Amino acid sequence: MRSQRGSGPGAGALAGSGKSLSVSGLRKTYAGVVAVDEVSMEIEAGEFVTFLGSSGSGKTTTLMMIAGFVEPDSGVIKVGRRDVTRLAPQKRGLGFVFQQYLLFPHMTVAENIAFPLQLRGLSKAEVRRQVGQVLEMAGLEGYGRRRPRELSGGQQQRVALCRALVYRPPVILMDEPLGALDKKLRDQLQTEIKKIQRELGLTVIYVTHDQEEALVLSDRIAVMRDGLIDQFDTPRELFERPRTAFVADFLGAANFLPGRLENHTDEHSLVRLDHGALVRARPHPLAPGHRVRAAVQPGRLGLCAPADGFCTGTVETVTYVGTLVRVGVRPAGAESPIRLELPAGRAPVTGEQVGLTADPGDVTLFGDEEGR
Amino acid sequence: MIGLRSTWAGRICLAVASTVILLFLVMPIVVIVVTSFGKDALGSFPPHSWTLGWYHQLFAPGSKWPGALSLSVLVAALTTVFSLLLGVTAATALVRRDLPLRSAVYGLVLAPMVIPQVVIALGLFLLFDPAAMLGSPIAIALGHTVLAAPIAVLILMATLRGIDERLEDAAASMGAGRLTIFRRITFPLAAPGMVAAAVFSFITSFDEFFISQFLSSVDTTTLPVQVFNVLQYDVDPTVTAISAVLIAVAVLALALVGVVRRLGSGRESGLLPVDSTAALPGNEVP
């Protein structure tokens, strides 16, 4: 399990009878530089899994190895029980949705979607029926005779999606399929993709660098960095129990509060922050006296009377973002403000003295040398 | 458009000058077509009375034109085949594959476009004369291919560059094998370019003079060589009609390319039937 940097129950524990894709020890180097380093994971049938990471994290390379466009140096890829590691892409029977749509410009929308069905030798009538079915599902009735270039970007990507799922591949791979679309259209298509995936029970592996998109869509997210998986878990687990500082930061832009581990109680670890406050956190195995950072998401902090919180500070900034308000509170002696996200109704006033509260379960400790 | 407004006088001068220059380009062609329908084929312009007689005479018994025409068509057809075969493989290698010494190969392929054709013709003469192949349609076609293949390569390279290679990957991801990908994706997308390459190879051979002249024998002369001989030695009124036929062939060929481009993927638009600079020699001097 080298791919798991953290500890605790990982993907391996979830292996069950319904697994539809498994990858083990996948490794790829380009001219001596490691792009993907021994990635292993198992994906259940019907699951929506996202590879999340910034560019160069190895997420796309991993996807391309699963698709067969990139040959791994070592490792095994299995679809169901079948080993496909050395098979050409066309023999793997997977579906692929590309960021650039890659619809065939010389075919109509209907012909594009019919193409994989024709390859499978379906009768003309059956092809027509199934094409009609998916077009309807994607809200593209009446577009069958159009050419791809006559459609908008969002419509083209819907067609690409139809083309990838019409032949019911056991796994559909998607490489930043919404990356070329604007924000509003992206949100709309995310909802549609999720809905279709649920309804048809599709197994999807999705690649993106957008954590919000990953959180909206995924059953499980593999957060990748430098060719390794930092953590492979449900969005909730990633958010609430980040295993590395990188995950905590990448998913929620957590506050990192430097301090020193003071001691352990039965349920919590106690940390003396550098500006003097004492905060309770989820237990951490390090011995008292070590330098640590306490990570807490802005949305998990609350305000209270100055005397009641684990620390007090002055409200520096208040910014309204729709129904939320972003608040910056600087404790006396702190280098930078602590960021909070509150419902708009509970907004404090700048200059106000406030106390901060946090559930110890929402505060995760990381050793100072760990990650980042 | 942001730019300069020209004065009216300047504009008119420029318009008049351009019209004269355009006439300069078009007149010799128009005069042949018109004269070929005139009773007095070598004389006054515009003709006083009209006839189709010269066209009938082209195919009269004893006329030398049908033989020259059929030889030219045969040679041009062979050239088209050779040039397409070489063009498709070479363009694939240059655009889609990793080719060692790529720029050297590219230079070699395009070199015939800038070397004086008379030198190429002389060299080919020296090659085929000892092999007793002078007058052979195959020899002439092999020679014409030296000139036609570079044009085909340029057109096909532009065509292949215009096809997103990842479309082939997309087809593979859906389960299409190599043959299917070629048949259903690459070939249909490349077809307009292949038609253009074929047409330009054909015209290049059909109009070629120097190599034909050096490789012809007494009884095998291509159409341009025959026209040249007639013009130089025994002026014959039917030459006007055959010249008009040559013009018609070229115009029809260009129109064919234009139509195929339009029909094809329809992605490129524009009135030019030709990738105007691709088919020109010298643009890519090595």
Added chain:
Amino acid sequence: MAGSVLAPVPASTAPAAKSRVRRSLRSRRTRSGLLNGAPIVVYMLVLFVYPILSTLFLSVKGVHGGLTLHWYADALSGANLAVLLTTLRISAETSLISVVIGFLLAYAVSRLRPLWAGLVMLIIVVPHFISALVRTYGWIILLGDHGVVNSVLVDLHVPGAPFQLLYNEIGVIIGTTSVMLPYTVLLLYAVMRGVDRRLLAAAASMGAGRLVMFRRVYLPLVAPGLVNATVLSFILCLGYYLTPALMGGARQTVVAALIDDEVMKQNQWNGAAALGVILLVLTFAGLSLLRLARAIGASARQRGAA
């Protein structure tokens, strides 16, 4: 499908270059490249390079074997030298005239709206693909003593009309220019379309007059295209002899016609080969000139940027 374009571009580092070459030779893309590239390379070597090399060899081969420069001495003296000079003169005249009027036409087209520009370019491109032989014949009809041009001039009572326009240098220049013109227009048009006209507006806003603007801004921008078009049409003229042969007189014999004559009528292959090599050398000289001009242009631009 290893090495597909879909693969993310790897960060390039430089390990042992040798092993990389060996590995790249093993890759399927390279093997397929060699396989696809081989036919045209072999073809060009056999039917293009080898014939030219054998011409080269023949031009230095003595009648009884051995090496000699006799054929070059012959080609560069007496009547042959005159022919060579005629060729250079006609090529220079033709290329200069076709660049000047090509410049005018290309400039006019570059100022037109796209639709009109397309139509006019069609008028320019179509003749380019019509046999030069046929176009030359058209000029013979037009320029004869009783041809259209002379009849119009006579009708206009132009003093001295009808003129002798055929079988002399005027006829050759008119005919050859008309053959070369589409080519120069296309080369120049491509360059002019790339000129950012806002630069001219900028110059005007600084108070530059028309002439200054043309000389200091527009001309430098299109200069590379002008050099290119001049040299390339000069090179094309060097080996061209249809029009001079049909529209010129005895004093317009060009080198290419002489080569034809020596091979077809006199069986003087060695002499023809020497003349061919001289044309080849002139061509390479022209191409090197182009390269030099480009290098100078590039370094000037670099200095400008610095």
